[in-house]
Amino acid sequence: MEHGNESSGCCAHQHPSHDHDRRTGHAHVAGHCHVDVRDTSGSRLLITLGLNLLIPVAQVIGGLHAHSMALISDAAHNFSDFTAVLIAYVANRIGMKGATADNTFGYRRAEILAAVINVLLLLGAGVFIIYMGLHRLHHPEPVLGSWVALIAGIGVVGNGLSAWLLHRDSKHNLNVRGAFLHMLGDLLTSVVVLLNGLVLMSRPWYWLDPVLSILIALFIFKNCWSILKEATRILMNATPSTIDINRVRDYLEKIPGILGVHYLHAWNVSSASVAFSCHLVVPDQHLSRVDHLSTKVRRQLHDRFGIDHPILQFETAACGNGGILCELSCTSADNVPPSVGGKRSSKRTGWFTKQPLKFWARLLLGIIFILASIDKIWHPAPFAEAVYNYQILPDAAVNLTAIILPWVELVLGLLLVSGLLLPGAVLLADLLLVCFFGALIVNIARGLDVHCGCFITSTEGDPATTWYLIRDSSFLILGGYLFYKVLITGRDAPNLKPDTQAQYVVEVND
Amino acid sequence: MSERLVIMNGANGPIQTGLKSIRQAAAIFLITTLLALLVNALRPGRLPWFADWSPETRLTLDAGENLAISLQEAEAFFYAEAALLLDARSPELYAEGHIAGARNLPWEQFDAYVDEVMSKVGPEAVIITYCDGVSCNLSKELSLALMDRGYTNVRVLVNGWTLWQEKALPTGTGSQP
Numbered sequence: 264m265e266h267g268n269e270s271s272g273c274c275a276h277q278h279p280s281h282d283h284d285r286r287t288g289h290a291h292v293a294g295h296c297h298v299d300v301r302d303t304s305g306s307r308l309l310i311t312l313g314l315n316l317l318i319p320v321a322q323v324i325g326g327l328h329a330h331s332m333a334l335i336s337d338a339a340h341n342f343s344d345f346t347a348v349l350i351a352y353v354a355n356r357i358g359m360k361g362a363t364a365d366n367t368f369g370y371r372r373a374e375i376l377a378a379v380i381n382v383l384l385l386l387g388a389g390v391f392i393i394y395m396g397l398h399r400l401h402h403p404e405p406v407l408g409s410w411v412a413l414i415a416g417i418g419v420v421g422n423g424l425s426a427w428l429l430h431r432d433s434k435h436n437l438n439v440r441g442a443f444l445h446m447l448g449d450l451l452t453s454v455v456v457l458l459n460g461l462v463l464m465s466r467p468w469y470w471l472d473p474v475l476s477i478l479i480a481l482f483i484f485k486n487c488w489s490i491l492k493e494a495t496r497i498l499m500n501a502t503p504s505t506i507d508i509n510r511v512r513d514y515l516e517k518i519p520g521i522l523g524v525h526y527l528h529a530w531n532v533s534s535a536s537v538a539f540s541c542h543l544v545v546p547d548q549h550l551s552r553v554d555h556l557s558t559k560v561r562r563q564l565h566d567r568f569g570i571d572h573p574i575l576q577f578e579t580a581a582c583g584n585g586g587i588l589c590e591l592s593c594t595s596a597d598n599v600p601p602s603v604g605g606k607r608s609s610k611r612t613g614w615f616t617k618q619p620l621k622f623w624a625r626l627l628l629g630i631i632f633i634l635a636s637i638d639k640i641w642h643p644a645p646f647a648e649a650v651y652n653y654q655i656l657p658d659a660a661v662n663l664t665a666i667i668l669p670w671v672e673l674v675l676g677l678l679l680v681s682g683l684l685l686p687g688a689v690l691l692a693d694l695l696l697v698c699f700f701g702a703l704i705v706n707i708a709r710g711l712d713v714h715c716g717c718f719i720t721s722t723e724g725d726p727a728t729t730w731y732l733i734r735d736s737s738f739l740i741l742g743g744y745l746f747y748k749v750l751i752t753g754r755d756a757p758n759l760k761p762d763t764q765a766q767y768v769v770e771v772n773d
Numbered sequence: 774m775s776e777r778l779v780i781m782n783g784a785n786g787p788i789q790t791g792l793k794s795i796r797q798a799a800a801i802f803l804i805t806t807l808l809a810l811l812v813n814a815l816r817p818g819r820l821p822w823f824a825d826w827s828p829e830t831r832l833t834l835d836a837g838e839n840l841a842i843s844l845q846e847a848e849a850f851f852y853a854e855a856a857l858l859l860d861a862r863s864p865e866l867y868a869e870g871h872i873a874g875a876r877n878l879p880w881e882q883f884d885a886y887v888d889e890v891m892s893k894v895g896p897e898a899v900i901i902t903y904c905d906g907v908s909c910n911l912s913k914e915l916s917l918a919l920m921d922r923g924y925t926n927v928r929v930l931v932n933g934w935t936l937w938q939e940k941a942l943p944t945g946t947g948s949q950p
Contacts, residue, residue, distance in 0.1 A: 643813070643820045651826050654908050658826040666820050670809035674801060686790055687797020694798070711906070750794055751787070 307432065311425035311446065312352060315345040318421045325414035329407035332399045333456045334414055336392040336476040340385075340483070341418070341449055353377070355439075358533070371533035378441040378494045382487045385448075389480040389487075396480070399473035406472050411460030418453035426450050437497075437534035441490050452479045493534070500530040503537050511539070511568055518563075520556050521545060529570070538572035539564060547579045621748045628692065628741050629679030632672045639669035654711060655702050671695070679745075689749045693742040700735045707732070828907060828931040840916055842928035844936050847901055851942070856899040859890070861911035862934075864948065872903065872933070873943035874950050880904075880911040883918055891919075899926045903933020 319341035326334030354377030362369045426446035433443035459475050462468065502508055506529045515524045523544035532538050543560070545553060557575055564570040639646040647665035650656065656664060672695070678688035707728060813819050825831075832840040850856035851872075858875035860867045867877040878890045894900070900919060902912040909932070916927040930936070937944065 643818065647820060647824070648910075652908055652910075654906075659823055661826055662820050662824045663822055666813045666822070667806050667809045670812070671802060671805045674805045674808075678801065684797045684801060686794030687799075687801050690794040691798040691801055750790055 307428045309352060311428055311442070312345065312349060314421045314425050315341055315449075318418050319345065321417055322414055325410050329410035329414075330404050331406045331411045331456075331460070331472055332395060332404075333459050333472045333476045333479075334411055336388075336395060336479070337415070337418065337449075337452050337456050339391060340388050340452060340479070341422075368532050368538075371536065372497075374437055374533060375494050375497050378437050378490055379498075381441040382491050382494070385483055385487050389483045392476050392480040396473040396477040399476075400470060403469045403473075405467065406463050406469055408460045408463030408465070411463060411472075412457055413460070415453050415457035415460050419450065419457055422446055422449040422453050435535055437490070437493060440534075444490065448479075448483050451482065455479060497531040497534065502529045503531050506537065506539075506568055506570070511564070512541075514563070514567065515541070515543065515560065518556075518560065521560075532572060536572060537568075537570045538574070539568075539570040540574035540576070542576045542578050544578050544580070553577050618748070621745070624741055624745050624748070625679045625682065625685070625689075628738070628745060629676045629681075631738065632676030632679065632692065634676075636669040636672035636676060639665075640673065643669070652711075653702055653706060655705060668695075685749050689742070689745045693739075693746050696735070696739050696742045700739050703728075703731055703735055831910075832913060832929055832931070840913065840927070840929045842901060842930055844930065844940065847903075847928075847930045847933070848940075848942065850899060850901060856901050857894060859900060859902045859915065860934075861902050861904045861915040866905070868946065868948050870934075870938075870944055870946050871950075872937050873945045875903075875945075876950050877948070878902075878915060880915045880918075883915070887918075887922075891922075891924075894924075896923045897926055898924070899928075900924055901928050901930050901933075903930040903937075905932065905934040907932045 319338040322334050322338035322341065325331075326338055354373045357373045358369070358371045360370050426443065426449070429439055429443040429446055433440040455475055455478075459471055462471060496504070508527055508529055511529070512524050512527055515521060521543050525542050525544075527539070527541040529537060529539045543556075545556065557577070560575060561573050564573045643665050646669065647662055650665050650668075651658070651661045671691070675688050675692045675695070678684050679692065712728075810822075829839060829841050834840065847856075851858065851874075854874075858872050859878045860871045860875045861878065861880045863879050863881060864877055867879070871877065876890050878886050900916075902915045902919075904911040912929045912931075912933065916929050919927045
């Protein structure tokens, strides 16, 4: 039962405003039909489109006249919004086309693409602003404050109007939300530029102009982030944030007449529509009797969980069609195979919650590696000298070592800090530490002072050498501890309990 | 009777972890090597992959003049008493043994020693610096510093101390030349 398709909506009346803030800004309504207000927002978008073409033109003219960096960047920003609103509008209209044979879910995903393109445009504008701002900081120019204030004032009025127009529809339509956030950002930036202009009328603080434009850009980046995250989740067919799939399963299994539920999937078709599929195990019965159960399940899924596109498959066999995932879900109650589990397996092995000592150890070692590598990457020639002074490697290997080794250290440091590829990173890091320590020992033994590359014949304890010994051995101890923890007793994914590793239980019949 | 064989998929076995870590380490190393070589090729201050680290090359100035002096030449200067020999190592090492007649001008305490040691030395005087070890660059640094001060005839005897001793040429001990 497709809701959300304007031409066949189950209700024909308009709701004054949708209160959607149950879980997220665009969670879906429960308890009453979703009415598509996209038609209204379409015309609103058109109005803002027009405004957003006029305002930047005015800003560019004013900005050039007043030598104001902030005005010009605001203009660039606004113009990118013109294109953004245009895209939003087009995506809106595309999304209103219904399902076709080629696109059985309709075109509603177009709005996600629109949101992503919106964000990319904003990012581009932001980068441009920052670049120009930095340039201006180095080459300051006087700014005519009064002009800036005037033009910015116009911008405030215009953007405020646009933002207000889009505000109502932004809460349940990701596409419009993207455009709305643009407008909001515009409004804020215009206000800031206005203040900037007012200040510059009385004081010659010309650096204020580029500084503000850079801050504006950073603010824009921040706004982009949440939109990008949400759009990515939808594009990845991730489980909608409003759905806890385990709860859905638990609820369904409690319905009388249903013996089991497995192979659950849930995803957003668009920001306002949730699709869901599962296998329901029922006792063998006439199919007509299942209809009643089916209607009930659909209704419950819609009312309780906001799922408007459910696909239910009824089965009688204890484990569905015998596919491997069905097997796993039947053999162990604890087992959470990927298609059922709501667990988000963390890529970060033991990030802070488990094994804090190991976490801090790898963080510390990682930071040490990163810090050690930076100067060597920045100044390879002195490092090459140092490598040569160690007199351990053949001359031909000195430069290559000086080029490659610091980068290996940097990458290892980053891997250790982030916890990625931990077994390999720990192994390689320990190998390096052993080599460094070994090199130090060798040179102490033969009396070589690596700083000058010259031999010290006296055997008195050189304080610098002692310090290096202590330092390198502590690193080695740190590395050894991590080696033990990660490679000897470690697990690949500590979030899973050991006996829920994918085990294949094979029944062997004599 | 049926038996259930529980086959672990082996992701956690020690051998598997070891193999996995070796694979990962190799991958990290290879990719980082490529990255490092790429960045090096593109950066302005790039390092050549193979450089001549021989003492002769390291002692050749940008102008092409080679600071190195051979043992024979140094010996000749020594016996003719035509050159001032400078030991660039620390006073402690100098006291333990130095070329006979050489003065101590430790590179690491250059400013403290230079005025006193070079007080009566003219700018055209032949000066030979040395230290210990093929890779030792104290003598080279000292020579460069002296040249900065206007001495035009400064040379470096690479691995001077060891070579001198090997040839059983005259040496001295103590803090005086």
